[in-house]
Amino acid sequence: MEGITTAALIELAAVAIGAGVAGGILAGLLGVGGGIVIVPALYFALTLAGMDPELTMKVAVGTSLATIVFTSLASGLGHHRRGAIDTDLLKLWAPWILLGVVAGSLLGGYVSGNVLIAVFATVALAVSADMILRKGRADPEPKGFSRPVWALFGVFTGTISAMMGIGGGTIGVPLLNFLGYDIRRAVGTSAAIGFIIGLPGALIYAATGQGQAGLPPFSIGYVNLLAAVVIIPLTTTFSQLGVKLAHSIPRRALRLAFGAFLLLTALRMFVDLFSG
Template identity: 65%
Template sequence: MIAGMEPAALMQILLVSMGAGVAGGILAGLLGVGGGIVIVPALYIALGSTGMDPALTIKVAVGTSLATIIFTALSSARAHQKRGAIDWQILRYWAPSIMVGVVLGGFLGGYADGQLMILVFVVTAFLVALDMILRKGSDAPEPRSFPGYIWMIMGTIAGAISAMMGIGGGTVCVPIFNFLGYDIRKAVGTAAAIGFVIAVPGAIVYAFTGLGVEGRPPFSFGYINLLAAAAIIPLTTIFAPLGAKLAHTIPRRALRLAFGAFLMLTAIRMVMDLL
């Protein structure tokens, strides 16, 4: 069915991708999440409805999401930089270990069983949601200091999980920054820039590992579906600055609760699909 996918199925993928692009763009700017936390479940459901193997569906959804985050992260980071909300020192310090984690996680995701990837997505989203909802950050946080090797370990883990989930830096990195005592707005802005560091090598790995795999939808390059990406990228890029603007007008506590609530709903939805 996939090889000769009907026009109606292609249109469904296109429409879902456009909706995910709008929502993902706003959330990318608002929460620094790169939009993947919306795009992956949306594409997973849309592609699954065409009769694709679920184990293959999650890989295409993740690979496509990472490709779109390249552009979303740039748009979101630029908007946050105008408000001075990116810590470039941390970004330069943390980027190498994150990229190592992304490559490791990307190859694991590209070759691992799709059910494992869904499980990683669900567990991580659920734990992060609990952390953001229950943790009480102070209004004037004091950043904590950790040895360099701790930062390297956290960066590698954050990169690997992000690559397996098809997400930008926000889902994992914002809670880490929050735990370390950084202001939530600066955490969101810096995570938006980290999304670019994650997305570029991640997309390359998923494009490579998916080459020649049978059962992919039309217009796919490796595990990246170019049709969905073409629909998502312009919309996420347009709407990310709007989300960034909202991030600087919403109270810190409300921002954390919004982030946690959204992740919780996403985790519940993915559990339903897994079961």
């Protein structure tokens, strides 16, 4: 990015540190891969640094997906040790989520940055309302669906997650909870899904951004290596704290915490979208 100052790079690194710590805790706590914090944090940092508004969201999303590869491995392992991952569902869902990720990443790399902001804010707002207002059942039982229905759920989750730069938890946690899965198993399974979303998503964003003018220094396409290198060690470390919290906090409190974070994020993104 032409004209970016050393101070702006330092600011980006500082924001990445804060996003890494908060994103790691949320990854383990809520199964969201940290992207729900990392994407808006990087977006606002790059905007303040003077980056082209058309590119800021794409870089934020691409970089977030790269960090989710490692965060999801760390938080997923923590939940697996506690028996909170539904491996049968993971096997059923994985191919369809991957298909959705490819579609969503290709769309994200070529559509307007404002489209990504609108998708991020709209989905986050809808999910926050569901998590805050709807009461979970005391003894949830998973609902049974045919394979085509699960395929549809998977493609939808992968597509939207890749366009938002998130690890699947923002969509997967409320969806699985709505379908009757215990919130802790929903969080654990969604944490594992993050790897399926992050790896192919980051690679596609890196490829579609090749040759794009105006990107920040140390970028491979729409993936900024400086921010990723700062964030990854922090998210992987602090995700374990989040895992411990997830298994000690009551289900209702966990739903409210998840909804509150999403609501604040959505409102701030809408303000930015309409003011721009």
